[in-house]
Amino acid sequence: MKFTAFAAAAASALVLGATAESAELRLSHQWSNQDIRHRVAQIVADEVAAAGVDLDIRIFGSQSLFKAREQYTPLSRGQLDMTVLPLSYAGGQQPSYNLTLMPGLVKNHDHAARLTNSPFMEALEAKMAEDDVMVLVHGYLAGGFAAKDRCIRRPEDIAGMQTRAAGKAFEQMLAGAGASIASMASSEIYNAMQTGVLDAVNTSSSSFVSFRIYEQVKCYTPAGDIALWFMYQPLLMNKSTFDGLTEAQQAALLAAAAKAEAFYLEEAKKEDAASVDVYREAGVEIAEMTEEDFAAWLDLARETAFKEFVASVPDGQALLDMALAVE
Template sequence: MKLRHLTAAAATTLLGLASLAQATELRLSHQWSNQDIRHQVAQIVADEVAAADVDLEIKIFGSKSLFKPREQYRPLSRGQLDMTVLPLSYAGGQQPAYNLTLMPGLVKNHDHAARLSQSPYMEALEEKMADDDVMVLVHGYLAGGFVGKDKCITAPEDIAGLQTRAAGKAFEQMLAGADASITSMASSEIYNAMQTGILNAANTSSSSFVSYRIYEQVSCYTPATEDVALWFMYQPLLMNKSTFEGLSVEQQAALLAAAEKAEAYYLEEAKKQDAASVEVFKNAGVEIAQMSPEDFAAWRALAQETSYKSFVEEVPDGQALLDMALAVE
């Protein structure tokens, strides 16, 4: 009798272990703090999947604790990383077409960004991702602006001679066309570069300006507004495609449902980030400058002569991709 009870208990333990063995853990990497909107998007997906109770857990490694910011796409494509929230233009070296996702003046506002995410243009980019065994779970764009350590930057002539940081190749080309000197780095490195005198100007997203406390290092901020936003960057939550396809039907469904909820949150919160960042900079005593429609037109004209032109020349299907993007109203 005793032996039978022992056997039953052992069987129960083995069943429990078998169940545990079937539970899948996915690793998600990003470069931001847990206050940042991009972390919150990742957390929504993780929480929703956990609530679905499908033996799937997403473990988030934030603040560049697992991979360096610009080194996440390659391990993702190789299956060494399961998921990441990544500015896609960071992977422009591997796929030059991705440089179009941070093209000056291409995106008009947040709703236009959302339409771009659901367009044939994005489908063409997703085909390129699929070639790298990568897929999009959550689409999202963030707007951004300029900061100056010692002066305001609104027009192209304001950046001449300054050591500046831009997030991607297209912006670097445009700023170089305005006679700025370019220093490439991830947004997480701007604070120290400003502090040590390596940079005296930068552009990045409104969210990064706040979460990295850039307001402590600058005298002037030129934010994105509803009417004038030169800087829009596609920053999706990506997943290794084979990893997704290896999950059960229930796990895939839970992930997709979580992603849908996170994407709706991302869009609504992204709209709030620009105005919220202005308040943070104002409260820190930073001067707020406004880019005029004439300033915007001057930047756009410069971008067309530099960034747009180079993109079409350097990317085999660049003109077709650019035309698809410009066709989205």
């Protein structure tokens, strides 16, 4: 009898141990399942599932779990395990994050990849660690402008328009150009343009397509050889959650993340050209930004967004210098 009780207790302990090592992680994002950022998340989920380490990643897209701009705080508190998030959305919690959407700071996709492997990114990751957050997958996306009534190439083109920009730095620059600013997540752009709240928009090539903004605009200025708009949009994870996984589960996650990151970079390069095709087929005029146009925006950014960042962030100048030092 005693042996039977002991055996039952031992079996129960084994079951509990197996349960403790198995886990389900919740991953939240704001996009549709056709969007590149969902596909990055899906690669991680699929690769981890294939690794057979008793780890399941459940993806909640289209803001079905948390609103777009409300994901960083629950992530940092352990109420959410993972998210794909434009980091500048969390600029209110960590003002240094506003540097991840700074006009003209990133030259192209390969330059963006070098930024993610630099002392600049290490400094940002140290700030994330203060919030119990870590990066699993690095990724930048390029973007451009679109407007309902006219093309936007230079600062004077956007004067008098009600416009949306994803982050504080772009809002400061566009306000400096004479635009009125309406802050919102990219998932809210379509309705805002449809109802007349917005005249113009600044967002990623991916969002321009996945949110069907081509149905609401007359002219599109895409990211081409010259791109003013680059935004850091990583897959983040709660660090304590990661630390609580088994070594096998951690290894599977990191391997999956490496595969997803390589995909993210290559697909991001394709998104810009693909968006032009979609907009042209929809009958939207395509406007090209010249080097002179870019220089005009950059001059304005230096006098607005750059200055504001350095003035408002205690180590802002050091962070900006680190970013500018990446060739």
